[in-house]
Structure formats: structure tokens, C-alpha cells
Amino acid sequence: MNDVTDFARLSAIVNSSDDAIISKDFDGIIKTWNNAATTIFGFSAREAVGNHVYIIVPPEFEEEEKSYIQEIKNGSHVKSYETVRKRKDGSTFPASVTVSPIRSAETQVIGISIIARDITEQKRSEENNARLASIIESSDDAIISKNLNGIITSWNTGAEKIFGFSAEETCGKNISIIIPTVKLEEEAGIIAKIAEGEKVDHIETIRKTKDGREINLSVTVSPVKDNNGKIIGASKIARDITQKVEIKKLQQLSDYKDDFLMMASHELRTPVTVIKAALQILYEMVKDGEVDIRMVEKSLSNVDKLSTLIHELLDVTKIQSGKLDLDITTFNLTRLLQEIVADIQLTTSQQQVILKQPGKLLEIRADRERIKQVLMNMLSNAVKYSPGTDEVTVETAVKENGVIVKVKDYGIGIPAEDIDKIFERFYRSGGTASTFSGAGVGLYISSEIIRHHGGRMWVESKKQDQGSEFYIEIPHKFAG
Ligand code: ADP
Numbered sequence: 001m002n003d004v005t006d007f008a009r010l011s012a013i014v015n016s017s018d019d020a021i022i023s024k025d026f027d028g029i030i031k032t033w034n035n036a037a038t039t040i041f042g043f044s045a046r047e048a049v050g051n052h053v054y055i056i057v058p059p060e061f062e063e064e065e066k067s068y069i070q071e072i073k074n075g076s077h078v079k080s081y082e083t084v085r086k087r088k089d090g091s092t093f094p095a096s097v098t099v100s101p102i103r104s105a106e107t108q109v110i111g112i113s114i115i116a117r118d119i120t121e122q123k124r125s126e127e128n129n130a131r132l133a134s135i136i137e138s139s140d141d142a143i144i145s146k147n148l149n150g151i152i153t154s155w156n157t158g159a160e161k162i163f164g165f166s167a168e169e170t171c172g173k174n175i176s177i178i179i180p181t182v183k184l185e186e187e188a189g190i191i192a193k194i195a196e197g198e199k200v201d202h203i204e205t206i207r208k209t210k211d212g213r214e215i216n217l218s219v220t221v222s223p224v225k226d227n228n229g230k231i232i233g234a235s236k237i238a239r240d241i242t243q244k245v246e247i248k249k250l251q252q253l254s255d256y257k258d259d260f261l262m263m264a265s266h267e268l269r270t271p272v273t274v275i276k277a278a279l280q281i282l283y284e285m286v287k288d289g290e291v292d293i294r295m296v297e298k299s300l301s302n303v304d305k306l307s308t309l310i311h312e313l314l315d316v317t318k319i320q321s322g323k324l325d326l327d328i329t330t331f332n333l334t335r336l337l338q339e340i341v342a343d344i345q346l347t348t349s350q351q352q353v354i355l356k357q358p359g360k361l362l363e364i365r366a367d368r369e370r371i372k373q374v375l376m377n378m379l380s381n382a383v384k385y386s387p388g389t390d391e392v393t394v395e396t397a398v399k400e401n402g403v404i405v406k407v408k409d410y411g412i413g414i415p416a417e418d419i420d421k422i423f424e425r426f427y428r429s430g431g432t433a434s435t436f437s438g439a440g441v442g443l444y445i446s447s448e449i450i451r452h453h454g455g456r457m458w459v460e461s462k463k464q465d466q467g468s469e470f471y472i473e474i475p476h477k478f479a480g
């Protein structure tokens with residue numbers, strides 16, 4: 001190796017550097033100037049060399065510059081500092097500068113080398129990070145990040161407030177500490193989506209706090225990528241919406257209450273008006289000595305309507321307060337159906353109420369009175385909602401899960417959009433409310449009774465005007 005190749009190598013290193021590498025003498029005169037210095041400051045080597053270094057130092061930093069040179073002169077080795085430098089066009093920028101002494105072969109200090117870097121970008125991203133960090137910290141939302149194995153990597157103050165765990169308690173732990181068991185599968189689905197680079201937006205879900213409470217949250221999860229665009233984890237923003245959900249429930253209750261009052265005032269008024277009118281006529285007749293039995297019958301049948309309605313309302317209250325108790329016995333379902341069909345037949349001269357395969361005797365374990373109530377409701381609806389038709393049929397079947405009873409009519413049917421709603425409290429389908437009397441709670445009560453038996457109730461209706469098929473399924477063994 002000789003001096004020439006050494007020199008060539010060094011100058012190649014200096015010229016390929018991204019940092020400005022400059023040397024100057026003790027009077028501050030620039031001696032060398034590399035390519036990066038030209039890029040950063042805008043002066044060519046020819047313009048810079050021989051000039052005072054103050055061409056790149058803003059006037060208010062000249063004193064600082066002088067004092068660093070003095071320190072080097074006094075024997076200090078290397079000095080790094082952040083300062084401000086000036087470009088040829090007069091603009092300034094934040095710079096990181098390292099100054100060090102240049103020594104001669106005799107180890108005498110003969111000049112100073114300066115390595116300068118433009119740190120505008122670095123400053124900007126530091127400021128951005130600081131700003132982001134303060135936004136994250138001051139947020140009321142929980143902002144959490146985790147890696148693809150579900151390990152929590154950050155946990156803000158909002159998360160501490162919502163979940164009750166501190167950052168120290170959670171970072172490094174699996175996210176499952178805040179996920180109720182029933183939601184673990186949902187979380188796995190979210191992680192799978194994130195791994196595919198998809199975002200999961202505003203799902204409403206349930207999470208668990210440190211003291212075991214379950215809370216309603218609205219959650220948005222987005223993938224976090226490294227500098228190469230590879231997905232390395234997920235960030236999660238969660239907002240506590242427990243209050244919102246509570247308000248929605250209260251609103252629903254208040255809506256029900258309004259529906260109830262409307263229905264009650266309407267449905268209770270009609271029979272009371274009829275009874276009152278009949279009694280008035282009766283009164284006149286008794287006065288005149290001529291009694292008409294039909295007036296008494298009318299009063300009685302309307303008193304029955306009132307009493308049914310009051311029973312239904314009591315049942316709704318029982319269901320809602322969780323007090324619908326069942327009295328389970330073993331009884332013969334076929335016999336019960338025979339009884340009910342005979343009772344219902346008395347209410348209509350139009351339709352034939354037919355029990356198919358009555359020979360089959362089916363024993364079940366259930367609450368006889370409650371099952372009777374359900375079947376009466378199904379059959380009286382079938383008769384009520386099929387005026388002008390001539391048949392209503394009842395059929396039973398024994399299936400793997402339980403005993404099925406199907407009540408079929410050929411009446412007005414149910415529009416597709418109402419199929420799910422007719423089992424709700426006070427819901428009455430489309431035009432039925434104005435044509436047929438009823439409170440709209442029969443099916444709600446019936447489906448709740450069946451649900452309490454561990455069974456299910458559903459309806460099939462192909463089209464409006466093509467009749468309906470109502471089904472109940474009572475499990476073979478009553479589990480409750
Ligand atoms: P109600 O008969 O007092 O209105 P229900 O809860 O028993 O209350 O029924 C709710 C609604 O379901 C009825 O208003 C009616 O619109 C619809 N529905 C029930 N049974 C039938 C049926 N067999 N055919 C057509 N519609 C029916």
C-alpha cells in the first residue's frame with residue numbers, strides 16, 4: 001500500500017458520504033469541501049474553499065461557533081452538537097455537527113474537520129412523534145397496539161381508564177386478558193383479517209375489565225406495518241359505549257311503554273264500550289219487563305275478551321321480570337290437542353278444525369297449562385286470520401330433537417318482511433291491526449313459553465294470502 005492509493009481511498013470515502021465533510025484552519029477558512037457539502041449547502045467546492053466558514057453559519061450562531069473552535073484549540077477532542085446552519089440561498093436548517101481536531105504527523109493540531117448533517121426530517125418526525133404521543137396519551141379512547149401473536153405492545157391512559165389495568169400490567173401480556181371467553185373466536189377472526197392487511201372498522205363488541213365487568217365497546221382495528229410495508233401487528237382503538245347501549249335499552253323500554261299504553265287504551269276501550277252499551281239496553285229491557293238473552297251473551301263475551309287481555313298483560317310482565325315459572329308434569333299431548341280442537345271448533349262455524357292422525361298418543365313432559373295456552377293462541381290465530389276459508393289443520397310429528405306441532409291455515413298469510421317481527425311484543429303485521437282485534441302479544445308470550453321449555457317456535461308463510469304454518473318444537477326431555 002502506498003500513500004497515493006490511501007489518499008485515493010480516503011477521498012473516495014469522503015466524496016461518497018451523505019454527510020457534509022469540511023475542513024478549515026484556525027482562522028475559520030474552509031480548506032476542503034466534499035460533494036455532500038455542495039448538496040446540503042448549495043455552494044460548490046470552488047465557491048466555498050478559501051472562504052470563511054461563516055458563509056454557512058447564521059450570524060446569531062457565530063459566537064457559538066467561535067467557542068467550539070476555542071475548545072478544540074484548547075485540546076478538546078471531538079464535539080457533537082445540534083445547531084442551525086445556513087444555505088447559499090440564505091435559508092437555514094437544523095443541523096447535527098461534529099467537530100474534531102486535525103493533527104499533523106507530529107500530532108500537532110493544524111485544523112478542524114466538520115461533519116454536518118441536515119436533520120430537518122429527523123426533527124420533523126421527532127415533533128410528529130411527540131405530537132402523536134400526546135394525542136394518544138390525552139385520548140379518552142383506549143389505544144392499544146399488539147403484535148400478530150396478540151401480545152400487547154402499548155397501552156395508553158385511555159385504556160387504563162376503560163379497562164382498569166395499568167400499562168405495566170398489560171404490556172407483554174396476551175390481549176386475551178381483556179377478552180371474554182365467548183369473544184375469543186371473534187378476536188382470532190380479527191387477527192386473521194389484520195394479517196391479510198384489512199382494517200376492521202367500528203365493530204360493536206364486549207370486553208372484560210380488570211374487575212371482571214363486561215363492557216360494550218366500539219372497536220376499530222388497523223394493521224401496523226414496518227418500514228418495508230410488512231404487517232407486524234395491529235393498533236386498536238376502543239370506545240366505551242356501555243352508556244350508549246344502556247340509553248338504547250331505556251329508549252326501547254320507553255318505546256314499549258308507549259306501544260303498551262296505546263294498545264291498552266285501544267284494546268281495553270272497545271270491550272268496555274260494548275259491555276256498557278249492552279248493559280244499558282239490558283237496563284231499559286229489564287225496566288220494561290222484556291229481557292233479551294243476546295245482550296247478556298254479548299256482555300259476557302266482551303268480559304271474556306277483557307279478562308284474556310288482562311291475563312296476557314300479566315304474562316308479559318311476568319316474562320319481563322323473569323318470573324314465568326313452569327309447572328312440569330307428564331301428560332298426553334294428543335289428548336290435550338283433541339280438547340283444544342273441540343274448544344276452538346265451538347268458536348267457528350266456518351272452518352273445520354282438523355287434527356290429523358289423532359290415533360297417535362304422544363306423552364310429553366312440560367307445563368300443561370302453558371302449552372295449552374300456546375296451542376290455543378296458534379289455533380285461534382289460525383281461525384282469526386283465515387276468514388272465508390274452510391279448513392285449519394293440526395299435525396304432530398316426532399323428530400330427533402323433540403315433538404313438533406304444526407298448525408296450518410289457508411288465510412291471509414304473513415308478508416316476508418314481518419316474519420321475524422310478529423314474535424315481538426305488541427307487533428301486529430301490516431293491515432291486520434285495523435281489521436282484526438288483538439293486542440299483538442299472544443305470539444310473544446307463546447314463543448317465550450316455548451323458549452322456557454328449551455324449545456323453539458317459528459312460522460313459515462310462503463306469500464301473503466297463501467296461509468301460514470306455525471310450528472312449535474318441544475324437546476323430548478325437559479332440561480330446565
Ligand atoms: P294478535 O293476534 O293479538 O294481533 P299475536 O301475537 O297472536 O297477536 O300475533 C301477532 C301478529 O302476527 C298478528 O297481529 C298478525 O299480524 C300475525 N299473525 C299471527 N298469526 C297469524 C296467522 N295465522 N296468519 C296471519 N297472520 C298471523
